[in-house]
Amino acid sequence: MSGLWFTEKQTENFGITMKVNRTLHTEQTDFQKLDMIETAEWGKMLLLDNMVMTSEKDEFVYHEMVAHVPLFTHPHPQKVLVVGGGDGGVVREILKHPSVEKVTLVDIDSKVIEYAKQYLPNIAGELDNERVEVKVGDGFMHIAQSKNEYDVIMVDSTEPVGPAVNLFTKGFYAGIAQALKDDGIFVAQTDNPWFKADLIREVQKDVKEIFPITNLYHANVPTYPSGMWTFTIGSKKYDPLQVSEDRFHEIETIYYTKELHKASFVLPKFVKDLTE
Ligand code: SAM
Numbered sequence: 001m002s003g004l005w006f007t008e009k010q011t012e013n014f015g016i017t018m019k020v021n022r023t024l025h026t027e028q029t030d031f032q033k034l035d036m037i038e039t040a041e042w043g044k045m046l047l048l049d050n051m052v053m054t055s056e057k058d059e060f061v062y063h064e065m066v067a068h069v070p071l072f073t074h075p076h077p078q079k080v081l082v083v084g085g086g087d088g089g090v091v092r093e094i095l096k097h098p099s100v101e102k103v104t105l106v107d108i109d110s111k112v113i114e115y116a117k118q119y120l121p122n123i124a125g126e127l128d129n130e131r132v133e134v135k136v137g138d139g140f141m142h143i144a145q146s147k148n149e150y151d152v153i154m155v156d157s158t159e160p161v162g163p164a165v166n167l168f169t170k171g172f173y174a175g176i177a178q179a180l181k182d183d184g185i186f187v188a189q190t191d192n193p194w195f196k197a198d199l200i201r202e203v204q205k206d207v208k209e210i211f212p213i214t215n216l217y218h219a220n221v222p223t224y225p226s227g228m229w230t231f232t233i234g235s236k237k238y239d240p241l242q243v244s245e246d247r248f249h250e251i252e253t254i255y256y257t258k259e260l261h262k263a264s265f266v267l268p269k270f271v272k273d274l275t276e
Helices: 059-073 089-094 110-119 139-144 162-168 170-179 197-208 258-263 269-275
Strands: 005-011 014-028 033-039 043-048 051-055 079-084 102-107 132-136 150-156 180-189 213-220 228-235
Touching (some): 059 089, 059 180, 059 213, 059 258, 079 089, 079 139, 079 162, 102 110, 110 132, 139 162, 139 170, 162 170, 162 197, 170 228, 197 213, 197 228, 197 269, 213 269
Parallel strands (some): 102 132, 150 180
Antiparallel strands (some): 005 014, 014 033, 033 043, 043 051, 213 228
């Protein structure tokens, strides 16, 4: 962070720069460089390996869209797994569904959990909820050891580099299929179509070979690369576009709505082309 500005290089030729009021914590953990900064525009922000993970001002978009699309698609989700997600935002959203009896979160880096709790209480505040079990470990291994266990699995990992590189492979998605119950659903964040089109195309191809229902939806996350973020959904039985009206019980959100649930699957042509 030079002076009072932080730049995330989103490609070799393009980045996002923001004014930093102060650095709250910085350390090299066993897995990644962790920075907690306070920005003038976005509030407190978690960085991992100099990549924006979450910010107080726009975190709700991503966390609501990862959680509510699969949880409203499944008719009665009870057991949910989050791979990654150590900042706690997805867990906070999952707990808004009364049918969910247990959320298991598996993040490889305990320091993310520790500092999210300390500096981002509005995001991480539910990690100590009695319905939540937090495990520190490799999500790839946890999936490999799980069979027919979860109704919904959400992969809220960092980019496919470093500790997360295995979380974007066909083998991992095959493991997810085994870890899910026979009517299970999974969602994974699958980056942006401007700079990671090949990744989205590859993941869609892999997931389609494993799940009978595969789709892609998107949301606007201003602090993520390009601001256009995608989510890949794989489902064994329930179609996210065939959710009956009475399924949508009231929950408190800022971004997600039942209309947006379906509209988010309407893709610009250059993005839809990546799914074919
Ligand atoms: N929303 C962010 C995004 O889309 O880039 C992700 C935020 S969350 C903080 C990402 C988490 O994935 C980090 O806490 C990191 O420690 C975790 N992670 C990376 N590789 C992992 C692995 N193999 N198993 C479990 N957690 C992993």
